[in-house]
Amino acid sequence: MTEISSPLLRLEGISLSFKGVKAISDISFDVARGRITALIGPNGAGKSSLLNVINGVYRPQAGRIVFDGEVRQRMNPHRAAVRGIARTFQNIALFKGMSVLDNVLTGRNLKRRSSWLEQALRIGRAPAEDDAQRRRAEEVIAFLHLQPWRHTLVSKLPYGLQKRVELARALAAEPKLLLLDEPMAGMNAEEKREMSRFIADVNREFDTTVVLIEHDIGVVMNLSDHVVVLDYGRKIGDGPPDEVRRNPEVIAAYLGTRH
Amino acid sequence: MFYTEAGQFSSHYRTDRRLFRLRQDRYSLYALLLFAFAVVPFIGSDYWLNAILTPFLVLSLAGLGLNLLTGYAGQLSLGSAAFMAVGAFATYNLELRVPGLPLLGSIVLGGVFAAAASVLFGLPSLRIKGFYLLVSTLAAQFFVQWLFTKVGWFSNDNASGVITAPPLVIAGHDLSNPAGRYLLTLGFVVALTLLARNVVKSELGRNWMAVRDMDTAAAVIGIPLARTKLLAFALSGFILGVAGALWAFTYLGTVEPHGFDLSRSFQVLFIIIIGGLGSIAGNFLGAAFIVLLPIALSLASGFMPAGVIDAGQLENLQKIVFGLLIIGFLIKEPEGLARLWQQLRERARVWPLRY
Known part of the structure; x- marks a missing residue:
């Protein structure tokens, strides 16, 4: 301690x-x-x-x-x-081919416990965990007022919002x-x-x-x-x-x- | 108007995660599957089933395998045909040497062997990327073809190197007729496509796209790069291996290394480029383009008055037209047929208004 x-x-x-x-x-x-x-x-x-x-x-x-x-x-x-330790970058380093929600969810990848096979077949721990991860991601999205764009590709967003999505992704890792x-x-x-x-x-x-x-x-x-x-x-x-x-x-x- | 999303809300995250969220997408998929499974085998002629639909389905599956690796995980590869060959030869040898193993088991295990080979040749991806990786996957292509040609054990010491595939029997039913081959292929394609769509929408799929879009940022947020890349090689190899086994067993009826040469790898690569990188539906659109267009061209050339062009030149001319069409299409729509399909759906959503 x-x-x-x-x-x-x-x-x-x-x-x-x-x-x-x-x-x-x-x-x-x-x-x-x-x-x-x-x-x-x-x-x-x-x-x-x-x-x-x-x-x-x-x-x-x-x-x-x-x-x-x-x-x-x-x-x-x-x-x-x-x-x-989470961070953002000087030149935005978002995953451009993914939506805002998916970018935020990647920030939570270390919080996963179920295996990729459980997730692929949607069995075992995966469905409940998917719900829980989504809920936490939505909290971050709401906190940073990004709700209107959750399903928008990040490359389609203006610069200022992209900066905020990057903060959201970092924050999602708690x-x-x-x-x-x-x-x-x-x-x-x-x-x-x-x-x-x-x-x-x-x-x-x-x-x-x-x-x-x-x-x-x-x-x-x-x-x-x-x-x-x-x-x-x-x-x-x-x-x-x-x-x-x-x-x-x-x-x-x-x-x-x-x- | 007809393709509206209005009123279709998801009230649970679970329903929001459905593979096909919109009702009309789901119903048209069910209708398409019903048509493909229950109607096509009866109305399709042997020529259509054998020479068009079966290779179309197998090439779509091969495209799907490469698309997971290249389109989603961003790892370039020119070794697709090699992993198809591993799948085909492994399936053949399992049938030959493991008595009592059912055909379905051999095909799935063939895929597992291909996955292992793919992971092995994917190891350089931990150090290199882009065109350099492309060149290193060529090693797989040449090595595997050499191995199966030179080492007689793989082809059961057959003098010509061309082996006839054993009859297709599943649970006592002989599937060696055109409809049976088509249905066996279709079953594998549908199952693996659903699996792939689930994977790309799961955490693993997001990790792949993260590695593809920006690998340093992916590492910084804790995505294990090596594991993520090798899983892409494994799943891609598995699907390619199954596609290879189907190519040999249900389409050609023979197992030979020459069916899996470099030009096959290029063909699979063209399918995903034309269909659309990072798209599941794109593989089917791209495969349809590659399989159907040459047939349409040769039909069209049949209408030409005889004697205008020498018959020997006609085939070359078809290749030129085919090449020109690909170039023209990619200039017009670099993101592939899947993008056109998506734009069409966007239009249909608001029709008859413009936006």
């Missing part, structure tokens, strides 16, 4: 390089349970790479990851999913930790407001810990409890939003100074 006050995720001295090019050097920080942590920084600062390290898509050369009391040198994507890579990129002000509200609701209703990457500094300051600032793969700021905003190094590197 882990104590409630311990961080859900702790990164210790993570370094990652691609063929000698350093993407991340010696980064450590904690993500508190039930909080929203924002990762910010200029393009190429290593934010997405860091998310990829957390859920095992990239393997760091040094450092370790402590997630929910378990220490790992590196994750792998399947293990990360089993342990309760994750402990939700990693969101630029959930509001390319959205207009109204869509951003809507998405911010959904993220805040997810965090409050399900007590899901969120780590998100976002460029809109106004959104970040409103939404997050904790901000980590990266620049050229190094951490240059770490703390509550107000404190980070006043940090001179952060202002110089990212926020810009008023002349």
